[in-house]
Amino acid sequence: MDTLSENAAFGGTQGVYSHQSTATGTPMTFGLYLPPAAERRPVPLLIYLSGLTCTHENAMVKAGAQAHAAAAGMAVLFPDTSPRGEGVADDDAYDLGRGAGFYVDATEAPWASHYRMWSYVTDELPAFIRENFAVDTARMGITGHSMGGHGALTAAMTFPDRFRSVSAFAPIAHPSASDWGRKQLTAYLGPDEGPWAAHDATLLMRERGYPGAVLIDQGTDDQFLDLLKPEALAEAMAARRQPGVIRMQPGYDHSYFFVATFMADHIAHHAAALAP
Amino acid sequence: MDTLSENAAFGGTQGVYSHQSTATGTPMTFGLYLPPAAERRPVPLLIYLSGLTCTHENAMVKAGAQAHAAAAGMAVLFPDTSPRGEGVADDDAYDLGRGAGFYVDATEAPWASHYRMWSYVTDELPAFIRENFAVDTARMGITGHSMGGHGALTAAMTFPDRFRSVSAFAPIAHPSASDWGRKQLTAYLGPDEGPWAAHDATLLMRERGYPGAVLIDQGTDDQFLDLLKPEALAEAMAARRQPGVIRMQPGYDHSYFFVATFMADHIAHHAAALAP
Numbered sequence: 001m002d003t004l005s006e007n008a009a010f011g012g013t014q015g016v017y018s019h020q021s022t023a024t025g026t027p028m029t030f031g032l033y034l035p036p037a038a039e040r041r042p043v044p045l046l047i048y049l050s051g052l053t054c055t056h057e058n059a060m061v062k063a064g065a066q067a068h069a070a071a072a073g074m075a076v077l078f079p080d081t082s083p084r085g086e087g088v089a090d091d092d093a094y095d096l097g098r099g100a101g102f103y104v105d106a107t108e109a110p111w112a113s114h115y116r117m118w119s120y121v122t123d124e125l126p127a128f129i130r131e132n133f134a135v136d137t138a139r140m141g142i143t144g145h146s147m148g149g150h151g152a153l154t155a156a157m158t159f160p161d162r163f164r165s166v167s168a169f170a171p172i173a174h175p176s177a178s179d180w181g182r183k184q185l186t187a188y189l190g191p192d193e194g195p196w197a198a199h200d201a202t203l204l205m206r207e208r209g210y211p212g213a214v215l216i217d218q219g220t221d222d223q224f225l226d227l228l229k230p231e232a233l234a235e236a237m238a239a240r241r242q243p244g245v246i247r248m249q250p251g252y253d254h255s256y257f258f259v260a261t262f263m264a265d266h267i268a269h270h271a272a273a274l275a276p
Numbered sequence: 277m278d279t280l281s282e283n284a285a286f287g288g289t290q291g292v293y294s295h296q297s298t299a300t301g302t303p304m305t306f307g308l309y310l311p312p313a314a315e316r317r318p319v320p321l322l323i324y325l326s327g328l329t330c331t332h333e334n335a336m337v338k339a340g341a342q343a344h345a346a347a348a349g350m351a352v353l354f355p356d357t358s359p360r361g362e363g364v365a366d367d368d369a370y371d372l373g374r375g376a377g378f379y380v381d382a383t384e385a386p387w388a389s390h391y392r393m394w395s396y397v398t399d400e401l402p403a404f405i406r407e408n409f410a411v412d413t414a415r416m417g418i419t420g421h422s423m424g425g426h427g428a429l430t431a432a433m434t435f436p437d438r439f440r441s442v443s444a445f446a447p448i449a450h451p452s453a454s455d456w457g458r459k460q461l462t463a464y465l466g467p468d469e470g471p472w473a474a475h476d477a478t479l480l481m482r483e484r485g486y487p488g489a490v491l492i493d494q495g496t497d498d499q500f501l502d503l504l505k506p507e508a509l510a511e512a513m514a515a516r517r518q519p520g521v522i523r524m525q526p527g528y529d530h531s532y533f534f535v536a537t538f539m540a541d542h543i544a545h546h547a548a549a550l551a552p
Contacts, residue, residue, distance in 0.1 A: 008497070008525075009533035061532065064340045067540075221284065249284075256337065257285035264343075 001132060004029065010070035011036035014060065019128060023105075023119040024083040030125065031060040032133060037073035042136035044274040045075045045129065046267070047163075049121060049144030049151040052180075053099045056080045059145065062256040068267035074274070075135045079121050081147070083114040095180065096187055102175075103151030104199050106188035115188060118199075122155050122162065141165030141270040145259050146228070147172055147180070149216070153201035153233075160211050165273035167215035167266045169259045170222055173233035174202040180227040202229070205236035214244030215269045217262045219252025277408060280305065286346035287312035290336065295404060299381075299396040300359040301389065306401065307336040308409060313349035320415035320550040321351045321405065322543070323439075325397060325424030328456075329375045332356045335421065338532040344543035350550070351411045355397050357423070359390040371456065372463055378451075379427030380475050382464035391464060394475075398431050398438065417441030417546035421535050422504070423448055423456070425492070429477035429509075436487050441549035443491035443542045445535045446498055449509035450478040456503040478505070481512035490520030491545045493538045495528025 004016040012035040021028040037043050046069070048059050059065065060078045069076045082088075082101035089110040091097035101117035130137040142163045144152035149171025156166035175181020176196045185196045197203045214237065218230045234246045252258040280292040288311040297304040313319050322345070324335050335341065336354045345352045358364075358377035365386040367373035377393035406413040418439045420428035425447025432442035451457020452472045461472045473479045490513065494506045510522045528534040 007529055007531045007533040008495070008527040008537070010537045014533050061338050064343060064536070066533070067340060067343075067536070219284070251284040253283055255283045257283040257290050257342070260340070260343070261284070261286045 009033065009066045012038065012066070012070050014066060016056065021083075021120055021124060023116040023124045024114050026083040026085050026088060026114055028083065028120065028125075029056050029080055031056045031078035032129065033060070033066050033069055033076040034133065035070045035073050035075060038075060038134040042134045043073050043075050044139035044141070044271075045077055045126070045135045045137055046270050047077045047079065047121065047126070047140065047142045047152070049079065049103060049142065049148030050081050051144070051146030051148050052081070052095050054081050055099070058256065059259070062260065064260040064263050065267065068264045072267050072271040074267065074271055075133070077125070077129060079125055082117060088114045096184055100147065100184065102147060102184045102188060102199070103154065104185070104188050107195070108188060108190050111188050121151065122159055139164060139274040139276070141274055143167040143169070143266055143270070144171070145169040146224070146254065150175060150201060154199050154204060157201070157204040157208055157210050158198065165212060165270045166210060167269050169262065169266070170218050170224075170228055170254055171201060171216065171233070172228055174200060174229040176200045176203065177232065178227050178229055180224070202232040202236045205233060205240060205242060209240050209242045212243065212273055214242060215266060216244070216246040217249055217265070218246060219254065219258050220248050220250050221252060222254045224254050285309065285342045288314065288342070288346050290342060292332065297359070297396055297400060299392040299400045302359040302361050302364060304359065304396065304401075305332050305356055307332045307354035308405065309336070309342050309345055309352040310409065311346045311349050311351060314351060314410040318410045318412035319349050319351050320417070320547070321353055321402070321411045321413055322546050323353045323355070323397065323402070323416065323418045323428070325355065325379060325418070325420030325427040326357050327420070327422030327424050328357070328371050330357050331375070334532065335535070338536065340536040340539050341543065344540045348543050348547040350543065350547055351409070353401070353405060355401055358393060364390045372460055376423065376460065378423060378460045378464060378475070379430065380461070380464050383471070384464060384466050387464050397427065398435055415440060415550040415552070417550055419443040419445070419542055419546070420447070421445040422500070422530065426451060426477060430475050430480060433477070433480040433484055433486050434474065441488060441546045442486060443545050445538065445542070446494050446500075446504055446530055447477060447492065447509070448504055450476060450505040452476045452479065453508065454503050454505055456500070478508040478512045481509060481516060481518060485516050485518045488519065488549055490518060491542060492520070492522040493525055493541070494522060495530065495534050496524050496526050497528060498530045500530050
């Protein structure tokens, strides 16, 4: 592991590190915020998955999570959104390839050799964090924004024992019925829609739901509402009687100002669920 | 005035606007956060001056000011750090020219024609804000980071009736004795050091001080301590019996993680001073 930077922040440390990933076969960079409490005991971990075009850095510098994580005694992990580097396939579009890993394990060429973000964020990276930092990954929650909200919801519903709390900001809620989804799932998983269902939050909600309360915030002025399809997930949550809420937040758009505004609520949601 | 963007944030609005400046003779871009309270009555204003290489955007997206400003019912103004555009002189160095206006009115060629950030931030821009937004500039404070801390301290000590509260994050505290200062003051104001004294916080503190309490935060692990020279300002403050404090914050560096960590304290400091 290489330490790329460490900055004091809210009494704790915001670090940026790089390590060699077995899942992606590339070096991967991540941000990790350790609160002051981590100096005394292992702390719970919240994974924050970012959206299209983002890196480990966007939420780390713009979402304001550290202030609330420090107060809650929680670590926050900011993974990258795709493998990167020489030899990693890419596409000219902003929404495919680098910066757009969609949190799946690709099975199709040319993506299958490196685009394995599902294994990376649900398995390899948490294990790596547990081994190298004062973090108790038995108390681990997951959240994310947009494509990252999709990743968080699908990961939590697939591995509820691993992710003991879940929330999302403006998630891509029904990718198999959206242009943010059909294109990427076709490219990464192939045209047979069967395997897509494991990566669609609305379909997973209909099929299995989540054993805890789900917190989702969605701005009513989000410029991507037609692609995000919160109504599909809302219907599935209500039909299932899923504990939780989709809050339609008046006037908010898709930006990090929206994420930052509601970050305190999300940290509190996870902190309550992950309390010892 | 052109509206470049407006995003809902913490119940208020984070806007970015552009207008033609008389002072600089160029279009100028600024960010303005209006808290929810601005919908009901004019609110006090805090001007945040940014540091070298920054634009209006850095603090606006990274300092976490909006959350605290919303709670305090205070607007926050994020000016750019220099004029920009075709025909505006520049230098290859990061610390001279664009992004490095140093909050002075240049008198020397080639800078004098546009580099008039002193007049812009202390006079023209506040007047423009008062005329166009629900802001009460009779209740106005000023803060900033690094070069912007220099600008805030010098502006407040020069115009204490205009700036009724002042604070700074890691300010360039004694530019006439620093390589962050001598180079720029020579370029913008000429080699005669006489006019420099009006733009040196330590010299102004020795000469006149400030009628209210001064809040300054400085990280002990700041990589630029030798250039910032907080010890000169601390000595001047103590010698003068200036109300206020320079807090040496253990472990913090020069980054926005440092600024964000102490932003709540600074907003509270200004809110208390600017209360009706």
